[in-house]
Structures are given as structure tokens and as C-alpha cells.
Amino acid sequence: MKFLILNGPNLNLLGLREPDIYGCQTYQDLADRIQAEAARLGVEVTLRQSNHEGALVDDIQAAYGTYDGIVINPAAYTHTSVALLDALKAVAIPAVEVHISDVSQREDFRKISYVRSACIATIAGHGFDGYLEAMGLLKEHLSHCKED
Numbered sequence: 247m248k249f250l251i252l253n254g255p256n257l258n259l260l261g262l263r264e265p266d267i268y269g270c271q272t273y274q275d276l277a278d279r280i281q282a283e284a285a286r287l288g289v290e291v292t293l294r295q296s297n298h299e300g301a302l303v304d305d306i307q308a309a310y311g312t313y314d315g316i317v318i319n320p321a322a323y324t325h326t327s328v329a330l331l332d333a334l335k336a337v338a339i340p341a342v343e344v345h346i347s348d349v350s351q352r353e354d355f356r357k358i359s360y361v362r363s364a365c366i367a368t369i370a371g372h373g374f375d376g377y378l379e380a381m382g383l384l385k386e387h388l389s390h391c392k393e394d
């Protein structure tokens with residue numbers, strides 16, 4: 247089972263600013279935790295981060311036929327991007343939307359997610375654990391699919 251873990255703009259800056267919202271740990275710490283969880287679950291993961299909407303669309307398109315699941319934190323593009331929504335719908339790979347912070351408790355514009363309707367679940371406000379929960383959820387979802 248192969249998962250693509252996609253992170254959007256500015257998430258490469260984790261740990262450097264706004265620790266009250268995003269915590270003190272860095273993007274590399276996140277990557278290490280994801281790799282450790284992948285080993286525990288027995289799945290393969292590829293991590294990608296981009297500050298560019300088109301590059302994220304390219305990554306989603308390229309996932310078709312290669313990856314079984316996508317974990318995506320589109321960051322600010324969550325609240326603006328029809329392009330990411332369309333790409334997720336086009337490839338139809340089971341995807342889970344993750345947010346480190348609880349977007350439902352922040353500014354109104356963060357309550358809107360364009361990608362949500364293309365995802366099987368949204369996990370928000372669980373910090374880095376949300377990514378690990380998303381991987382477990384995808385694994386469970388895909389195992390059920392294979393039984394059908």
C-alpha cells in the first residue's frame with residue numbers, strides 16, 4: 247500500500263513561527279513521525295511539500311496509478327483552490343484532508359474547505375497526530391475496499 251503525503255504552502259516553515267498555533271516541531275520532525283508510522287503500519291509513503299498550487303495539482307495527477315491513498319494538508323489553498331478539488335476528484339484516489347490547527351475555531355475564511363468534498367474524511371486540530379490518524383484511516387478504508 248502506497249500513500250502520498252502532500253503539504254501545501256508555508257508548512258516547510260513549521261516550528262519557525264507561530265508555535266502557539268502550529269507547535270514547536272519542524273517539518274523534518276513531521277516527516278520523521280510519518281515515516282515511523284508508515285513502518286508501523288507496513289505502508290510506503292512519499293512526502294511532498296510545495297508552495298505552488300500547480301505543483302500540488304501535478305503531484306495529485308502523477309499519483310494516479312501509483313498511490314493507493316493521499317493525505318493532504320493543502321494549507322492556505324484549502325480555502326481557495328478549486329484546482330486542487332478538481333485534481334482530487336479527477337484521480338479519485340481516496341484522500342484524507344488534515345489540518346494541524348482546529349480550523350473550525352479560527353477566522354471565518356478558514357472554515358471553508360474547497361477540497362473537503364473530494365475527501366473521505368477531514369481531521370483538524372490534532373496537531374501532527376492528525377497525519378498519523380489519517381494514514382491509519384486510509385489503511386482501514388482500503389482494507390475494507392479489498393474485502394468487497
Ligand code: CA2
Nearest residue numbers: 256257259260263321322345346347356
Ligand atoms: O492548520 C493547518 O494545518 C492549516 O492548513 C495551516 C495553514 C493555514 O493556512 C490553514 O488555514 C490551516 C498555514 C500553514 C502555514 O504554516 C506556518 C508554519 C509556520 C509558520 C507560519 C506558518
